[in-house]
Amino acid sequence: MAQLTFREAIARGIAQEMRRDESVVFLGEDVGAAGGVFKGTVGLLEEFGGVRVRDTPISEQAILGAAMGAAMTGLRPVAEIMFADFFAVCWDIVANEIAKSRYMTNGQVTFPLVIRSGNGGGLRFGAQHSQSVENWAMMVPGLKVVVPSNAQDVIGLMAASIRDDDPVIFLEAKVLYSTKMDVADGEIVDTLGSAKVLRQGKDATLVALGAMVPKALDAAEELAAAGIDCTVVDVRSLVPLDTTTILREVGATGRLFTVEENPRLCGWGGELASIVSEEIFYDLDGPIVRITTPHIPLPAADALEDLAIPSVERIVTTVTKSMNT
Amino acid sequence: MAQLTFREAIARGIAQEMRRDESVVFLGEDVGAAGGVFKGTVGLLEEFGGVRVRDTPISEQAILGAAMGAAMTGLRPVAEIMFADFFAVCWDIVANEIAKSRYMTNGQVTFPLVIRSGNGGGLRFGAQHSQSVENWAMMVPGLKVVVPSNAQDVIGLMAASIRDDDPVIFLEAKVLYSTKMDVADGEIVDTLGSAKVLRQGKDATLVALGAMVPKALDAAEELAAAGIDCTVVDVRSLVPLDTTTILREVGATGRLFTVEENPRLCGWGGELASIVSEEIFYDLDGPIVRITTPHIPLPAADALEDLAIPSVERIVTTVTKSMNT
Amino acid sequence: MATTTVTSGPTDFATKLSMYRSQVALRQFETRAYDLFLENLVKGTSHLSLGQEAIAAGFATAMKKDDWTFATYRGHAHTLARGVPMTPVLAELLGRSNGLMAGKGGSMHLTSVEHGVMGSYAIIGAHLPIACGAAWSAQYRGTDQVAVCFFGDGSTNIGSFHEALNLAAIWKLPVIFVCENNLWMEYTRTTEVTSVEHPAADRAVAYGLERIVVDGNDADAVYDVASAALQRARAGEGPSMIEAMTYRHGGHSRADPAKYRPEEEVAEWLAKDPIPRYRSRLLDEGATEEQLSEIEAEVAAQVELATEEAKAGGVPGEDLLMKDVWADGGSSWRN
Amino acid sequence: MATTTVTSGPTDFATKLSMYRSQVALRQFETRAYDLFLENLVKGTSHLSLGQEAIAAGFATAMKKDDWTFATYRGHAHTLARGVPMTPVLAELLGRSNGLMAGKGGSMHLTSVEHGVMGSYAIIGAHLPIACGAAWSAQYRGTDQVAVCFFGDGSTNIGSFHEALNLAAIWKLPVIFVCENNLWMEYTRTTEVTSVEHPAADRAVAYGLERIVVDGNDADAVYDVASAALQRARAGEGPSMIEAMTYRHGGHSRADPAKYRPEEEVAEWLAKDPIPRYRSRLLDEGATEEQLSEIEAEVAAQVELATEEAKAGGVPGEDLLMKDVWADGGSSWRN
Ligand SMILES: Cc1ncc(C[n+]2csc(CCOP(=O)(O)OP(=O)(O)O)c2C)c(N)n1
Numbered sequence A, B: 001m002a003q004l005t006f007r008e009a010i011a012r013g014i015a016q017e018m019r020r021d022e023s024v025v026f027l028g029e030d031v032g033a034a035g036g037v038f039k040g041t042v043g044l045l046e047e048f049g050g051v052r053v054r055d056t057p058i059s060e061q062a063i064l065g066a067a068m069g070a071a072m073t074g075l076r077p078v079a080e081i082m083f084a085d086f087f088a089v090c091w092d093i094v095a096n097e098i099a100k101s102r103y104m105t106n107g108q109v110t111f112p113l114v115i116r117s118g119n120g121g122g123l124r125f126g127a128q129h130s131q132s133v134e135n136w137a138m139m140v141p142g143l144k145v146v147v148p149s150n151a152q153d154v155i156g157l158m159a160a161s162i163r164d165d166d167p168v169i170f171l172e173a174k175v176l177y178s179t180k181m182d183v184a185d186g187e188i189v190d191t192l193g194s195a196k197v198l199r200q201g202k203d204a205t206l207v208a209l210g211a212m213v214p215k216a217l218d219a220a221e222e223l224a225a226a227g228i229d230c231t232v233v234d235v236r237s238l239v240p241l242d243t244t245t246i247l248r249e250v251g252a253t254g255r256l257f258t259v260e261e262n263p264r265l266c267g268w269g270g271e272l273a274s275i276v277s278e279e280i281f282y283d284l285d286g287p288i289v290r291i292t293t294p295h296i297p298l299p300a301a302d303a304l305e306d307l308a309i310p311s312v313e314r315i316v317t318t319v320t321k322s323m324n325t
Numbered sequence C, D: 001m002a003t004t005t006v007t008s009g010p011t012d013f014a015t016k017l018s019m020y021r022s023q024v025a026l027r028q029f030e031t032r033a034y035d036l037f038l039e040n041l042v043k044g045t046s047h048l049s050l051g052q053e054a055i056a057a058g059f060a061t062a063m064k065k066d067d068w069t070f071a072t073y074r075g076h077a078h079t080l081a082r083g084v085p086m087t088p089v090l091a092e093l094l095g096r097s098n099g100l101m102a103g104k105g106g107s108m109h110l111t112s113v114e115h116g117v118m119g120s121y122a123i124i125g126a127h128l129p130i131a132c133g134a135a136w137s138a139q140y141r142g143t144d145q146v147a148v149c150f151f152g153d154g155s156t157n158i159g160s161f162h163e164a165l166n167l168a169a170i171w172k173l174p175v176i177f178v179c180e181n182n183l184w185m186e187y188t189r190t191t192e193v194t195s196v197e198h199p200a201a202d203r204a205v206a207y208g209l210e211r212i213v214v215d216g217n218d219a220d221a222v223y224d225v226a227s228a229a230l231q232r233a234r235a236g237e238g239p240s241m242i243e244a245m246t247y248r249h250g251g252h253s254r255a256d257p258a259k260y261r262p263e264e265e266v267a268e269w270l271a272k273d274p275i276p277r278y279r280s281r282l283l284d285e286g287a288t289e290e291q292l293s294e295i296e297a298e299v300a301a302q303v304e305l306a307t308e309e310a311k312a313g314g315v316p317g318e319d320l321l322m323k324d325v326w327a328d329g330g331s332s333w334r335n
């Protein structure tokens, strides 16, 4: 048992797998000597050397193209895209090449690779360095999408992602990098596609992802104090999606609230709403309500960013209002 | 009144606006002498000359970057991205630059530009030339998204898009290019953000977009024959979204079925489901059901593609089954 | 044409004959594919390499069995040249379940990992960095495999060209970039939208590479330049970029009559057709008319057989539709 | 250093003095910004140009009022150099409602259309094609405006660099690409990941452009090369690419102590600090110590005032949050 930050957990998860499997290699911008701009890869170069941990030029298409080509010829690359917003400059490799090639070739090629990236807002970085792009990835058939909410999960889900034979987009909420928790010693391996019930309630179910998970938990405490007893589910992986757990927990309380950092339109919460309202419609006791960042680019100023991203207060208010009407 | 194909309507819509406004310019690959690979721009070079209608290199980032820079300095460019799948190679310019810059600058810059593109499947072009990417665009705050379903609408919505001061992603279902209809003479200008009720029923509401609209209409005829009377709504524009019409029509029948060409996850239908299940939950008489392409890359073979994309038969079966349980 | 001065081609005559056979096979196969398109049996789009066969044949002949080919949507020739049988390729064009990818990829995505054909890519530029990745893997694993990446003249103006060339150069990757310069993009002449005359070769210097232009309609010349680049890559000396001048006899894709090209230009290049040219060279060098006719007849029989077998292929169904999105063979995104 | 042989700078002395004032202003402003960051008043990230001021000052001095600047996230200097007042820039860094964009953009996105500052772009490479678009618009509308686009050495390896340069060349656009080569990307030395020594200049030939390297720590030299390129652009002779050698005194962004750089390298470049260097040249050329001190004092007073005004700015609220997604001033995506 050791106190570990979320960012240390990243490096530990990758190192665990690199020790185990020579075919795991790592590449990205400033990831070697510098240990990554978010210090998520500190120590990797020292332990594994410059042949396995490679600094690249500022060429995101080349980074992910290289990862793809290497994955289809025997390696298991982990690539870093520094900020998730930068997926936009290499989206073709992600969405058109990596995601589709296995299917197009009728299974001839396989892409055991992980693309990890700093995701989301809260650091006052402005509209081009703060996006929550989980939906960009969820939307594209052929990509798995993993979003951990704490250090322990980071290690286990990173290990599971690296061992998975499919391409995984691994999104790390930047605002969580400095959060700490006690993490078990020894090897940790988790399972993709398993949501976690973090709190069990009887009145409503809050489903949250990544940086919204601690906020949902805090909100649930406040709501409980006010007499509304909430279940909180941490989705953890959007693809594969643990609909079994989610439908069970929503069905049990009869009410679904999603807490999403992404801008509203076509968010994962919409997808959940459609699944719930098709499959357990008759178990619902009231409207499905989504709590999201408004459908606007994210502003830079601290005051504005705090207004934009769902806050504990907004969650509490929204749930209370909806439960009382 | 003249019979016009969908593809001819594109050129007519653009020409109508180029005649009216010198600041409208057009650029793209093979758009000039060749008239576009889908023949959507035949005649433009001849009428407006090579200074206003420009052939570009195969450089989608340069094409859209040029459109953006020109739009912020006084022109109203219309750019062609040949296949909508290619948005992936220039997504940064679309999603990070064009969409966000007005907001980031607190309104200092404005982007009166249109990006038109051949969208969707049905032509057996395989996974990289058949995607329906309406959700890629809908998902990004700052973009308007227009998807016409017939030649008359093409002209009016193209004119409205070009006259609009915001960036519009204008997606043309490739499979509709050869469809024909009688189109009014003279200037045609339509309104963004207005859905159209194409058929009024009392049992269920089918909401469809683009190439799915004629299929929904055909399905409604078959369903009517079998005793299920459907309303059919053509969404026409995803952003702005005409929720007034949609909520009214879904509320009236108590049942919503979406017909979406896009792969399932994070489709616009999920967004609609969430709006409906929040705002008119108590008007619903049964589950919300989405009819989409499965969440897979699109296959090339004709037999497979026909299985993948929603067919009239699948719409009929799905609606019938859901209405009878 | 620039750096290739003495052209010899393969040293043993049997290899030359097989390089001839390869070119004839590509020609006859694609001629048949075009006929089948006219019969409405080829679904979707397809892009023929008629006229460009010497490049595919020259490279494939110089490559080792476990080297890798990365092709574009114009990939029939490169796929067949590596030894992929005709039947599955033709069946793929026809959308049949006995197709190379059971109909799921189509003409633009031919792939046969077994033959080192690591895919055909239909979005301009994407496969250049992907080929770098394969080369990186060969370098890391210490094999002596080389990735050979073919693309067109018009594809030199897309961003990923630049990123891939730079990465290959700094990492000294065993990758060969081959620009098949057939002068035209789809319907636009490449020089009209390109800042240099030789869109690949004139930019080699920007990546610290040698400027190489070769006659792409001469299989021997291609073979020579390919052999040198392969050797260089295997010796750890890094990437090469080769610009091979050629011409497509037909339109860009199956439906294009290619009316935009000046008649004289077409005539000039038809006169440089690589196949008759190579044929008469072989005759000069000692082959008999009989030998060559026999090759041609054998290929014709293969094409006949492939046509029959492809047409006899089944129609793919729901099982294939939902298969192989994921490595577990399925397509499920939920539990 | 290559093509610039005789350096003269502006011919009239007043302009030289104002170019000095500009550099001093950039220096003092950013020094203050750094202090305010240490006081925890600057929110988010920021990237300083300390040490690189001669490039911004030289170009801005040579440009006409209605020319356009396109900058990166390292854009304070380019914004101020075009005449944008200090207060709104500083207030933007502090996230106040009197900020240049009311706090909505932040340090990385400074824009002042009124002053020809057409934006600061935080995704590497994006603004090169966008600058082409502005230049295209100038060409189309027949104005003689020129777009000047600044970017770093590390940004030369991204795809859009290539696309923009080619487009600018073939369309002969009035755009100037200025690579501020400060030797480093974030924490990686650019030559370690770049295929040529001069990442911009050594690639000019790939776009049919002249190879230009200039001493970016000499405002006069920058001014000269800028003037020539601007003239060329206005004469319809097309784009230029200029590589200006310089060095950032501090880290990449506000939090970076820049420990990765060899001490001797830092010392060498501190000795080439453009501001003392320009100061002593002005003294040599006839300025008095008094004159220069007065300029410095005036600037210091401006910085004081701006600091006060920025700190006094309000906190932006809900009204600004939901404003100006769309041209109608609102953010509604539905009716
Ligand atoms: C990113 C992207 N843009 C545009 C296209 C459409 N397109 C397909 S082939 C082609 C022309 C390519 O010309 P060239 O590279 O010379 O190859 P050739 O077809 O002549 O072999 C174009 C524009 C595409 N597939 N991908």
Ligand SMILES: Cc1ncc(C[n+]2csc(CCOP(=O)(O)OP(=O)(O)O)c2C)c(N)n1
Pocket (backbone or CB within 6 Å): A029, A058, A060, A082, A086, A089, D074, D122, D123, D124, D125, D151, D152, D153, D154, D155, D156, D180, D182, D184, D185, D186, D190, D252
């Ligand atoms: C597409 C993209 N990739 C990576 C980054 C992260 N990043 C920001 S600045 C930078 C270094 C840029 O170096 P250079 O171009 O030399 O400019 P400098 O910062 O030295 O002025 C990097 C990698 C980015 N903003 N955009």
Ligand SMILES: [Mg+2]
Pocket (backbone or CB within 6 Å): C152, C153, C154, C180, C181, C182, C183, C184, C185
């Ligand atoms: Mg070509």
Ligand SMILES: [Mg+2]
Pocket (backbone or CB within 6 Å): D152, D153, D154, D180, D181, D182, D183, D184, D185
């Ligand atoms: Mg730099």
